[in-house]
Amino acid sequence: MSTDTDRPLWLSGHMAPVPDEIDAVGLEVTGTLPDELTGRYFRNGPNPLPGNDSGHWFTGHGMIHGVRLNGGRAEWYRNRWVRTKKLADNSPFLRDDLTFDRAAVHANTHVIPHAGKILALVEVGFPYEMTPELETVGPCDFGGRLTTGMTAHPKQDPVTGELLFFGYGFMGPYLTYHRLSADGELVESRDIDVPGPTMMHDFAITENHVVWMDLPVVFDLELVNGSMPFRWDDGYGARLGVMPRHGDGPVRWFDIDPCYVFHVGNAHEDEQGRVVLDGARYSPAAFTAIWSETGGPVSEVPAADAKDPATAAASTGSARLHRWTLDPATGKATEEALDDRGVEFPTHDDTRTGHRHRYLYTEADGGAIVKYDLRTGSSTALELGADMAPGEAVFVPAEGARAEDEGWLMTIVSDRAGKGSELLVVNAADLSRTASVRLPRRVPAGFHGSWIPDA
Secondary structure, eight states, rough: OOOOOOGGGGGGGGGGGSSSEEESSOOOOEEOOOOOOOEEEEEEEEEEOOOOOSSSGGGGGGGEEEEEEETTEEEEEEEEEEOOOOHOOOOBBBOOSSBOOSSSOOOOOOEEETTEEEEEEEETOOOOOEEETOEEEOOOOOOOOOOOOSSSSSEEETHHHHHOEEOOOOSSSSSEEEOOTTTTTTEEEEEOOOOOOOOOOOOEOOOOEEEEESEEEEEEEGGGTTTEEEOOTTTTEEEEEEEEEESSOOOOEOOOOEEEEEEEEEEOOOSOOOOEEEEEEOOHHHHHHHHHHOOOOSSSOOOHHHHHHHHHOOOOOOOOOOOOEETTTTTTTEEEEEEEEEEEEEEEEEEGGGGSSSEEEEEEEEEOOOETTTTTTTTEEEEOOEEEEOOOOEEEETTTOOTTTTTEEEEEEEESSSSEEEEEEETTTTTEEEEEEESSSSOOOOOOOOEOOOO
């Protein structure tokens, strides 16, 4: 008999996929759901078909879990695979003629609303449009104008409503910047010169700039027949780029210490015109550890950490919250660790995207949600227990909010033994529990989600 110890990490415990799609109504609520929370919480993540090992956590078919809240009630839960061409008939992403079918993807990383559409995202291909009931409409290429993949981490400008995003490729052009209007029209695409095909998972914006992360995890053609054809390249270097959002000005690059960043928190411009970026930073050894755990090819600890045995030995595969300050006057980047606790999935009030922010919220090692006050340098935590695994905490502002943390955090919390899950609603101001919605099934660990209020 097979046991969890025989299976890869991403097929075990709270990460194990579920075998089917279900619906449930009239969900049990503990506490009080605020009446104004009327809408849908959707969360995307990888979920291979029964009996299939995707080979890497990142490459399972996308499945969205949804909870409908209405007037203090939790009306329904449902989960649906995103019915992509890859799911329907295992269509190849790379065709025989060496062109890409960008609809043959897993659509498993994020789900967002924009311009009246709900989009399931994965960075190597087209987004897939979903209905509010989680039925798949189909791939979206914005009227044929999108010819690259679309990052799973687009940024919506809170002032203009534009959606800024990018696509990266395995062959030139390696990086392309895109701008979607508030009404969903692709109005700009611009190639960005970078030296090679890196795995650029996220980026940031400020009021006037785009911030790129050109980091040393690179595509390797020899790994294409494996699960994820990327590896650490100690010789590639690491740098952050600042590009004007308006006009066609060049990117200014700032060298930084070797690292990898899956997820940024936010960025802004300070009073001296410097660009300030917050993100969850993996040291080379920490990246090696997490990449190995999730199924990626790893040979040895990268040289950058091997030079420091204590750092390598202490690596747990966790990221640490860091801040980079990029100074155009000096051409230098400074780096500061904001905490030594292992964290991931930093979030903030999206109405402050690209602008100065006071608070960040993260999921943390040991089963906690941590709130950072970047003005005071302090942090507070809601400790859920080491046997519990919270996911990304999505911030939902209260109606008429006057304070930046006036609102709620929403996250799916699962038992690490794989026994059950809840949708937890937390008061963002003091991290007190507001309500919990008991879900009718275990929800596997996943990636990113959104609160989609009723119009």
